[in-house]
Amino acid sequence: MTDSTKKAPELTELLADSPTNWGKWGPDDQVGSLNYLTNAEVLRGIKSVNSGDLFTLQRMIGDPKGDPVWPGREPATVEMVWDEASWDGEGAPQFPGGLHYADDTMHAFLQGSTQYDALGHVWYGGKIYNGYDARTTVGGLDKASVEPIAERGVAGRGVLIDMARYFGVDALPARKTFDHNDLMAAAAQQGVTIEKHDILVIRTNHLQLFFEQGDAFYDDFCEPGLQYSPELVQWFQDMEIPNLVTDLIGNEVTTDPDTGVSLTLHNALMRNLGVAFSEICDLEKLAAACAADGKWDFFYVAAPLKINRASGSPVNPVAIR
Structure with missing residues (x-):
């Protein structure tokens, strides 16, 4: 347990010697480690396909059981604007041929569902990814927004590491931690190898607890x-x-x-190395299929929405086995 009286170190101190990829792909780069996903890596990912089975990984927006979101964010709200009742009144529009239609709107945090973070989403020390000034985020991200990731797209070999199965639980509880050694041990147990340039997909099934506990899930929140x-x-x-x-x-x-610092890896991996982060994925059907036949790699494809200057975007990733 962390001593609650001990002050957490500043990220500038904690990550002072942490490696960075700033400048590796030039001074104007805004997609970071996604540069590793070359055409050859896309083709390597395609080689993981042998059945053609397709799994979408987005959690439903507007789930009747609730939408898990970061504390302080509100779930999306969807409202019907036009439906069959809209044509009941005398002043309803009339289209030649008798056309009626449905239309609706959605108000949502762009990172309030299955989503990609922009590389400029988090920072410390006044600098975002690739050394851009954090002031470039004022009023919208001029640099390292989600738009360059959306424009580029993401495709390559994905590998699912099932940490819930590795630890022998239905769902990992709050505060349970693991590291790269655990990932490799779980991979070995599954009979798969994590290779260079793999898209790393990790299942915890922790959000099962959200659906079981409701609002109590957020009491003393620590995933x-x-x-x-x-x-x-x-x-x-x-x-x-x-x-x-x-x-x-x-x-x-x-x-x-150990340190009391919040979201250290968002900074050490995303801000410093340019690793793209995808969150709130639904991995249950994919994990069940992988466990059934022992094949844990697949072709992973995703593209967030092209939203100008945004710090994140909804996405529906696809795994093809």
């Missing part, structure tokens, strides 16, 4: 997940991981139990 260490960050750097995909709201343990 499980990867925990920062210099060795873990170096492993991501050595493996040249382009994209971290999880079924968590925050992709990592919310508050580090």
Whole structure:
């Protein structure tokens, strides 16, 4: 347990010697480690397909059981604007031929569902990814927004590492942490190898607890997940991981139990290495299929929406086995 009286270190101190990819792909780069996903990597991903089975990984927006979101964000609201009742009144529009239609609107946090973060979504020390000034985020992200990721798209070999099955639980509880050594041990148990440039997909099934507990899920909120260490960050750097995909709201343990720092890996991996983060994915059907036949790799494809200057975007990733 962290001593509650001990002040958490500043990220500038904690990550002072952490590796970065700033400048690796030039001074104007805004997609970071996704640069590892070359045409050859896309073709390598396609080689993972042998059945053609397709799994979409987005959680439903407007789920009757509730939408898990980061504390402080509100779930999306969807409102019908036009439906059959709209044509009941005498003043209803009349279209030649008798056309009627349905139309609706949605108000949502762009990161309030299954989503991609922009590389400029988080920062410390006044600099976002690739050394851009954090003031470029004022009023919208002029640099490292989600738009360049959306324009580029994401495709490559995905590997699902099932940490819930590895630990022998239905769902990882709050605060449960693991590291790259655990990932490799779980991969070995599954009979799959994490290779360089793989899109790393991690299942915890922690959000099952959201659907079981309701609002109580947010009491003393701290998700499980990867925990920062210099060795873990170096492993991501050595493996040249382009994209971290999880079924968590925050992709990592919310508050580090050793340092008390919040979302350290958002900064060490996304801000410093340019690793793309995909969050709140629904991995249950994919995991069941992988467990059934022992095949844990697949072709992963995703493209967030092209939203100008946005810090994130909804997405519906696809895994093809």
